[in-house]
Amino acid sequence: xxxxxxxxxxxxxxxxxxxxxxxxxxxxxxxxxxxxxxxxxxxxxxxxxxxxxxxxxxxxxxxxxxxxxxxxxxxxxxxxxxxxxxxxxxxxxxxxxxxxxxxxxxxxxxxxxxxxxxxxxxxxxxxxxxxxxxxxxxxxxxxxxxxxxxxxxxxxxxxxxxxxxxxxxxxxxxxxxxxxxxxxxxxxxxxxxxxxxxxxxxxxxxxxxxxxxxxxxxxxxxxxxxxxxxxxxxxxxxxxxxxxxxxxxxxxxxxxxxxxxxxxxxxxxxxxxxxxxxxxxxxxxxxxxxxxxxxxxxxxxxxxxxxxxxxxxxxxxxxxxxxxxxxxxxxxxxxxxxxxxxxxxxxxxxxxxxxxxxxxx
Amino acid sequence: xxxxxxxxxxxxxxxxxxxxxxxxxxxxxxxxxxxxxxxxxxxxxxxxxxxxxxxxxxxxxxxxxxxxxxxxxxxxxxxxxxxxxxxxxxxxxxxxxxxxxxxxxxxxxxxxxxxxxxxxxxxxxxxxxxxxxxxxxxxxxxxxxxxxxxxxxxxxxxxxxxxxxxxxxxxxxxxxxxxxxxxxxxxxxxxxxxxxxxxxxxxxxxxxxxxxxxxxxxxxxxxxxxxxxxxxxxxxxxxxxxxxxxxxxxxxxxxxxxxxxxxxxxxxxxxxxxxxxxxxxxxxxxxxxxxxxxxxxxxxxxxxxxxxxxxxxxxxxxxxxxxxxxxxxxxxxxxxxxxxxxxxxxxxxxxxxxxxxxxxx
Numbered sequence: 001x002x003x004x005x006x007x008x009x010x011x012x013x014x015x016x017x018x019x020x021x022x023x024x025x026x027x028x029x030x031x032x033x034x035x036x037x038x039x040x041x042x043x044x045x046x047x048x049x050x051x052x053x054x055x056x057x058x059x060x061x062x063x064x065x066x067x068x069x070x071x072x073x074x075x076x077x078x079x080x081x082x083x084x085x086x087x088x089x090x091x092x093x094x095x096x097x098x099x100x101x102x103x104x105x106x107x108x109x110x111x112x113x114x115x116x117x118x119x120x121x122x123x124x125x126x127x128x129x130x131x132x133x134x135x136x137x138x139x140x141x142x143x144x145x146x147x148x149x150x151x152x153x154x155x156x157x158x159x160x161x162x163x164x165x166x167x168x169x170x171x172x173x174x175x176x177x178x179x180x181x182x183x184x185x186x187x188x189x190x191x192x193x194x195x196x197x198x199x200x201x202x203x204x205x206x207x208x209x210x211x212x213x214x215x216x217x218x219x220x221x222x223x224x225x226x227x228x229x230x231x232x233x234x235x236x237x238x239x240x241x242x243x244x245x246x247x248x249x250x251x252x253x254x255x256x257x258x259x260x261x262x263x264x265x266x267x268x269x270x271x272x273x274x275x276x277x278x279x280x281x282x283x284x285x286x287x288x289x290x291x292x293x294x295x296x297x298x299x300x301x302x303x304x305x306x307x308x309x310x311x312x313x314x315x316x317x318x319x320x321x322x323x324x325x326x327x328x329x330x331x332x333x334x335x336x337x338x339x340x341x342x343x344x345x346x347x348x349x350x351x352x353x354x355x356x357x358x359x360x361x
Numbered sequence: 362x363x364x365x366x367x368x369x370x371x372x373x374x375x376x377x378x379x380x381x382x383x384x385x386x387x388x389x390x391x392x393x394x395x396x397x398x399x400x401x402x403x404x405x406x407x408x409x410x411x412x413x414x415x416x417x418x419x420x421x422x423x424x425x426x427x428x429x430x431x432x433x434x435x436x437x438x439x440x441x442x443x444x445x446x447x448x449x450x451x452x453x454x455x456x457x458x459x460x461x462x463x464x465x466x467x468x469x470x471x472x473x474x475x476x477x478x479x480x481x482x483x484x485x486x487x488x489x490x491x492x493x494x495x496x497x498x499x500x501x502x503x504x505x506x507x508x509x510x511x512x513x514x515x516x517x518x519x520x521x522x523x524x525x526x527x528x529x530x531x532x533x534x535x536x537x538x539x540x541x542x543x544x545x546x547x548x549x550x551x552x553x554x555x556x557x558x559x560x561x562x563x564x565x566x567x568x569x570x571x572x573x574x575x576x577x578x579x580x581x582x583x584x585x586x587x588x589x590x591x592x593x594x595x596x597x598x599x600x601x602x603x604x605x606x607x608x609x610x611x612x613x614x615x616x617x618x619x620x621x622x623x624x625x626x627x628x629x630x631x632x633x634x635x636x637x638x639x640x641x642x643x644x645x646x647x648x649x650x651x652x653x654x655x656x657x658x659x660x661x662x663x664x665x666x667x668x669x670x671x672x673x674x675x676x677x678x679x680x681x682x683x684x685x686x687x688x689x690x691x692x693x694x695x696x697x698x699x700x701x702x703x704x705x706x707x708x709x710x711x712x713x714x715x716x717x718x719x720x721x722x
Binding site for chain 2 (some may be wrong): 095
C-alpha cells in the first residue's frame, strides 16, 4: 500500500473523527481509527459507540489495505507534520507516515476487531446538508443537560408531508425549526444532543445534498465523502404544541443583538439563584432591569410595540439569551402576560420559534 | 463626587486588578476594589494578600471620595458598558455607574475595613520597566509548580554591582537572565512565581522607567500610574552556579523554532511516563528521535556543530521545549555528555541561559 495526499485534507478529516473517537472506552477497540486504502481514496472510520462516522478523502492510492491505528495519536502526528504532502505506507504491521524531514512508524492492529459500521438505509429524504445542519443547530441549545427527563437530552426530528421540523426542550423552554421540504412520510425520532453537535459540525462543511435514511434504531446521513449513523433514543417528546399560545396580548419587534447585549450587561446585577431580569414594556420603550444583593442595573431601549401598552415580565436571563441566540437581525417577541409562555421568533427566518416561560414572581 | 473617564481606560485597569483580587478570601474584604476619586485621577487598589496593586488612571474628577466595591462585579459591569464614556457618582452608599442607555447602582462598603497598602520604600534601582519584565518573563517557566522545595516556587532576583539577574529553577532545570544595570548594591530576594506573573503583565504595559525598592519583606515597584508591593519568600536559592559546566565538548547552533517544531512532532511518539526524546548528533546533522508503546518518530535537521563529532543525549521533551521557549532566533546548545548538564543560550540575546539535565538512560 502507498498513499499520497495533502496534509491539510488528511488533518481536517482526522480532526472531525477525533471528536467522535473516545479517548477511553469500555470497549478499547473504539479508541482506534479504521484506515483503509481503497480505489475511491482513503477511507477513515471512527465510532463513539453512539455515533459512527466514515469519511472518504481523495488520495493517490496504490494497493489496498486496511488497519486500525490509535485515533488520537494519528491525529496528533498528522496535525504536526512539517510538509504539505503526506505519504503513507505499510511495513509489516507498521504504518509509515512520511512528510518532509519527518518520518513515523505507528503500531497498527487487526481491523477484524473493529465493529462493522452499517450505513445502508433506504433514503427517506434528500435535502441540502447545510439546511439540515441549520435546523439542528438553531434548536440544539434548548436541549436539556440534566437527567431530569431523559428524552429531553435529545433533539427530535419530525418528518411531515411538506416539511422537516427539529425540536428541543428541557421542559422549561422549547425551540423548534421548520424547514419546507418535499416529503411524503410522517416519522418522528430523537437524536442524542451530543450526536447532534457532531452531525452539525460535519454538515456545516458539506456542500450539496445528502440522503437521510432510517435503519432500525439509527439515523443514517450520507453524501459525497461521508456517511454517518446515529443511534436514536427510545420514545418521543410529549405533545409540546399545546404550550405555544395561539394568541398574544403584546407583540414587540427589537434588534436581537441590542437586547442580547442589554441582557448581558444587566444580568451581572441579577440575583445569583434565579438570574431574574425584568422586561418592563411601555409605549415604544422597554426597560431591562435586574436587582440583586449588590445593586441594580437598568437599560432603556426603544422598541416597536403592537397591542397592549404596558406589561412587566420576569425571566431567567440565561433562558432569554438562549432563545435570542439564533436570531441574527430583528426578533419578534410575543407576550400574553406573566403567567403564559412567551414566544420569540426571527423576523428574517420564519422557520425558527422559541418558547420561554416567565418566572413566577 | 463626579468622575468621568473613557470606558476603555477604566476597563483595562479593572482587568489588571481583577487578576489580583481574589474571588473568595479568608479575609472577605480582599474581594473588594478600593476606588478613590482624587485630584490626580481615579485611584484603584486591590490586593491578593500576597501582591498589592494600585493603578491611578486619568479622569475628570469633581470632589473626593473613597469606597469599597466588589472587585469582580464592577469589572464585569464596566466591561459590558454600552458607551465610550463612563460617569461615576455617589448617592449615599450607592456607587452610580452611567454609560449610554445603561445605569447601575452598586452597593459599596466602608473603606476603613480595607488593609492599608504600603508602597513606600527607598529606591534601590531605577530601570526600564519592560526590561525588568523581560528578565522575569524569560525565566518564569523554570520555576516549580510543586511543593517539593518551597523556595523553587519563586523567582530569585539578584542585584549585583553592574547587573540585575533573575533566576528560576525546579531542581531539575534552571533558567537565568542577566540585565546590565548601573547598580551598586548586592541583594538577593525571592518573589513568588504567581506574583511574578502579574508583575510581568503590568510591566509589559508600562512605558519608561520604574523605581525598584525594598521595604521589609516586600519588593516595591513604582512608576507613573502604578505601584505594586509583592511579599517576598523566606530564604534564597542554593548555590546553583556550580551546576553550570564551565567547559563543553560539543557546541551546536540551530534555529530555535525548527527544533521546537521538531520536538513537538516527535514527542507525540514518546514514552508517556518520561517524555523521552533523543538528540543524536552527527557531523552537521541532528536526528530528533522518540519511541514509545505506539511507534517511533524521527526528524532529521541540519545544524552547525563545533567540537566533538557525534553524541547521543536523552531529555524530557517538555524540559527541552521549556528551555527553548524564550529563544526567538538561533539557539546555541552546549553539551558535555549524557551525564552532565546541557546549556541552552539565545544567540540574539546573551542575557539568557538555561540549564537542562539529560535523562539517565
